[in-house]
Amino acid sequence: MEFARDLHLDATELRLGLPGSATKHSEKQTPNSNLAKSNKRSLPDMNEESAGSSRENSRTVSSNDKKSHDQETAPPIEAQVVGWPPIRSYRKNCLQAKKLEAEAAGIYVKVSMDGAPYLRKIDLKVYKGYPELLKALEEMFKFKAGKYSEREGYNGSEHVPTYEDKDGDWMLVGDVPWDMFINSCKRLRIMKESEARGLGCAV
Amino acid sequence: MNYFPDEVLEHIFDFVTSQRDRNSVSQVCKPWYKIESSSRQKVFVGNCYAISPERVIERFPGLKSITLKGKPHFADFNLVPHDWGGFVHPWIDAFARNNMGLEELKLKRMVISDDSLELISRSFANFKSLVLVSCEGFSTDGLAAIASNCSFLRELDLQENDVEDHRGHWLSCFPDTCTSLVSLNFACLKGDVNLAALVRLVARSPNLRSLRLNHAVPLDILQKILMRAPHLVDLGVGSYVHDPDSETYNKLVTALRKCKSVKSLSGFLEAAPQCLPAFHLICPNLTSLNLSYAPGIHGTELRKLIRHCRKLQRLWILDCIGDEGLEVVAATCKDLQEIRVFPSDPFVGNAAVTEVGLVALSSGCPKLHSILYFCQQMTNAALITVAKNSPNFTRFRLCILDPTKPDAVTNQPLDEGFGAIVQSCKGLRRLSMSGLLTDQVFLYIGMYAEQLEMISIAFAGDTDKGMQYLLNGCKKLRKLEIRDCPFGNAALLMDVGKYETMRSLWMSSCNVTLGGCKSLAKKMPMLNVEIINETDQMDISADDEQKVEKMFLYRTLAGRRKDAPEFVWTL
Numbered sequence: 001m002e003f004a005r006d007l008h009l010d011a012t013e014l015r016l017g018l019p020g021s022a023t024k025h026s027e028k029q030t031p032n033s034n035l036a037k038s039n040k041r042s043l044p045d046m047n048e049e050s051a052g053s054s055r056e057n058s059r060t061v062s063s064n065d066k067k068s069h070d071q072e073t074a075p076p077i078e079a080q081v082v083g084w085p086p087i088r089s090y091r092k093n094c095l096q097a098k099k100l101e102a103e104a105a106g107i108y109v110k111v112s113m114d115g116a117p118y119l120r121k122i123d124l125k126v127y128k129g130y131p132e133l134l135k136a137l138e139e140m141f142k143f144k145a146g147k148y149s150e151r152e153g154y155n156g157s158e159h160v161p162t163y164e165d166k167d168g169d170w171m172l173v174g175d176v177p178w179d180m181f182i183n184s185c186k187r188l189r190i191m192k193e194s195e196a197r198g199l200g201c202a203v
Numbered sequence: 204m205n206y207f208p209d210e211v212l213e214h215i216f217d218f219v220t221s222q223r224d225r226n227s228v229s230q231v232c233k234p235w236y237k238i239e240s241s242s243r244q245k246v247f248v249g250n251c252y253a254i255s256p257e258r259v260i261e262r263f264p265g266l267k268s269i270t271l272k273g274k275p276h277f278a279d280f281n282l283v284p285h286d287w288g289g290f291v292h293p294w295i296d297a298f299a300r301n302n303m304g305l306e307e308l309k310l311k312r313m314v315i316s317d318d319s320l321e322l323i324s325r326s327f328a329n330f331k332s333l334v335l336v337s338c339e340g341f342s343t344d345g346l347a348a349i350a351s352n353c354s355f356l357r358e359l360d361l362q363e364n365d366v367e368d369h370r371g372h373w374l375s376c377f378p379d380t381c382t383s384l385v386s387l388n389f390a391c392l393k394g395d396v397n398l399a400a401l402v403r404l405v406a407r408s409p410n411l412r413s414l415r416l417n418h419a420v421p422l423d424i425l426q427k428i429l430m431r432a433p434h435l436v437d438l439g440v441g442s443y444v445h446d447p448d449s450e451t452y453n454k455l456v457t458a459l460r461k462c463k464s465v466k467s468l469s470g471f472l473e474a475a476p477q478c479l480p481a482f483h484l485i486c487p488n489l490t491s492l493n494l495s496y497a498p499g500i501h502g503t504e505l506r507k508l509i510r511h512c513r514k515l516q517r518l519w520i521l522d523c524i525g526d527e528g529l530e531v532v533a534a535t536c537k538d539l540q541e542i543r544v545f546p547s548d549p550f551v552g553n554a555a556v557t558e559v560g561l562v563a564l565s566s567g568c569p570k571l572h573s574i575l576y577f578c579q580q581m582t583n584a585a586l587i588t589v590a591k592n593s594p595n596f597t598r599f600r601l602c603i604l605d606p607t608k609p610d611a612v613t614n615q616p617l618d619e620g621f622g623a624i625v626q627s628c629k630g631l632r633r634l635s636m637s638g639l640l641t642d643q644v645f646l647y648i649g650m651y652a653e654q655l656e657m658i659s660i661a662f663a664g665d666t667d668k669g670m671q672y673l674l675n676g677c678k679k680l681r682k683l684e685i686r687d688c689p690f691g692n693a694a695l696l697m698d699v700g701k702y703e704t705m706r707s708l709w710m711s712s713c714n715v716t717l718g719g720c721k722s723l724a725k726k727m728p729m730l731n732v733e734i735i736n737e738t739d740q741m742d743i744s745a746d747d748e749q750k751v752e753k754m755f756l757y758r759t760l761a762g763r764r765k766d767a768p769e770f771v772w773t774l
Contacts (some may be wrong), residue, residue, distance in 0.1 A: 009644065019494070024573055025282060070593065071330070080284065081606070082280075082281060083280035083281050083282045083686070084280070084606055085546055085577060085602055085606075085634075086280045086602060086659075086661075087279075087280070087546065087577075088279045088280070088366065089279065089280070089281055089365075090337065090363040090364070090365060090391065091363070091495075091496075091545065093499065094496060095547065095548070098498060099498075099548070111642075166445065166449075166450070167449045167450075175475075180475070180477055183444065183475055184444075189572070
């Protein structure tokens with residue numbers, strides 16, 4: 001991903017104090033003994049550095065901020081300092097676990113197609129909405145889903161995308177909002193239209 | 204009063220319940236001291252190393268309920284090494300050996316082992332209440348012992364502990380004869396629980412009023428539980444993910460209709476926001492709402508929920524509510540007394556609230572007196588406005604995610620803003636500050652914050668004067684914690700007697716030296732001055748000029764503690 005080179009991994013090294021007077025991110029500071037001396041903020045430098053590491057969507061636009069957009073942004077100060085922001089480890093761990101779960105793990109579901117010899121697995125998180133998902137499925141299984149409408153389902157095709165939800169029911173892909181769909185979809189099945197007529201009965 | 208028989212005095216003292224008042228009573232004269240001490244049932248020990256358990260037992264033989272606090276507050280933020288201390292076992296052991304009739308135990312930031320839990324469960328026949336806050340060192344096996352052996356258990360309340368989870372067996376250990384539960388909170392447990400046992404337990408606990416579930420309890424079980432416990436006053440929802448059109452969801456709505464007593468709601472550890480409308484039924488009665496562990500609830504769904512909560516007094520929320528959401532709070536929750544806004548993404552530092560939300564709250568909520576606010580930025584103008592709107596603050600904690608950020612508009616330090624707060628809020632007891640701050644803010648605090656008892660400072664101040672203003676001015680100061688400030692020996696040693704009037708002082712990454720700490724320890728034998736030397740940067744023969752990375756000092760009657768690990772030196 002494009003921001004990888006901006007990560008400046010040495011800049012994310014956990015330390016006890018602020019980065020202090022380090023202006024070059026490549027300068028490696030030895031922990032502790034240097035910090036005891038350099039943890040005093042030098043006001044003018046600090047302002048620029050902290051403005052420089054402000055988030056891109058900071059609301060107040062000051063001249064400092066404008067300058068910083070041209071510089072490479074280091075990870076914000078709060079990510080580098082031990083014990084800051086001051087929230088309980090329990091809470092931090094909960095949020096981090098959730099964040100990792102939500103972002104990294106993805107939502108992998110099995111996809112089966114009637115007649116295909118083996119199943120596939122896709123990550124629903126990768127897609128932004130139904131059009132993208134359907135396109136990916138069509139490419140993966142070499143079929144056409146047809147046009148979706150709320151009244152008639154998928155028109156003009158031999159195959160219908162369906163999914164099993166958390167209640168165990170087989171539903172037509174596309175009826176519910178995307179976010180609700182990816183949170184409730186357990187697996188996908190591309191049914192033949194002839195079978196799909198019986199949708200709603202136990203399969 | 205000396206002509207009254209002891210029983211009469213004791214009866215009168217029964218009406219004096221707060222520890223501070225009872226302490227005052229005991230200082231009037233010797234007979235009062237004796238009677239008060241022998242009849243006191245509830246004891247609060249703010250620092251478990253300030254006094255020995257034997258002495259507590261000797262003075263309060265009738266003790267039934269004790270609260271103990273262990274590690275310094277900054278341990279919450281990983282500033283205190285893992286095995287620094289705070290072990291509760293000596294206390295449990297002493298109580299057991301002396302046959303104390305212990306009924307209630309509340310611990311905060313302490314280390315408690317499964318053995319200690321087992322000992323509690325076997326030694327105190329009337330044990331009724333166990334409350335553990337931010338503790339560690341135990342597993343669900345210890346909980347199993349409590350469940351199995353405490354026949355009259357009323358309360359098991361686990362708040363934000365680090366518990367080793369050996370799966371759901373412990374819940375099944377409550378015997379069928381246990382019907383006394385009033386409060387059960389296991390929201391912090393990470394593992395699965397035996398859901399059938401949980402439902403049966405709820406069914407046989409007619410007095411159950413407070414129940415907080417962990418993430419492993421799904422919505423269909425929640426629904427079953429609510430059907431069996433319609434008198435719940437405090438509910439913590441576990442996992443709340445479902446399809447709003449399903450039968451289970453409809454059953455939940457039916458169950459919620461019957462829960463007319465719920466005043467406090469929390470949890471939603473996994474939440475599908477589209478299912479929230481079920482809870483709109485409950486919202487009008489809520490006085491307390493904690494959604495600070497529910498990042499999945501934000502935006503319009505959150506605002507809709509809040510609009511139903513007109514009686515809210517306490518709100519804990521994540522900053523994804525945004526300034527806009529806080530404006531909804533300000534417009535809706537006119538009874539609001541306490542609010543905490545936590546950062547939803549502390550690792551990236553993108554707080555979604557600013558000074559705008561804070562000002563809205565202070566304008567809209569006249570009863571607001573306690574706030575914890577993590578934000579992107581702040582301005583002096585906003586703080587001055589807040590000070591004018593809300594002179595009733597007793598607790599004011601502001602945390603700007605970038606700790607040395609100046610006024611977002613003027614780029615000035617935030618001295619004037621915080622100065623206005625302390626000047627206006629004459630009842631302020633607790634303060635935390637952040638942002639760019641000079642010695643000036645401490646001058647203001649010393650001048651105006653007469654009731655201040657606890658203050659937390661980080662990355663602030665310019666010279667020793669800052670800390671000196673503080674120590675000189677705040678007569679009621681009990682707890683002072685400082686990190687990354689340029690305060691040194693001159694400030695530390697200015698008024699050594701002051702530390703005997705306080706519970707504790709923490710200083711880390713400041714300019715105090717080993718020599719300064721040694722000097723202090725020498726002058727004040729009633730203090731334990733601990734140097735925490737984690738990374739072996741110092742050895743015993745270290746030069747006195749070397750700066751001390753972490754120092755924690757506290758007054759004590761118990762002398763130097765015997766359980767200090769190698770890296771902690773008591774000078």
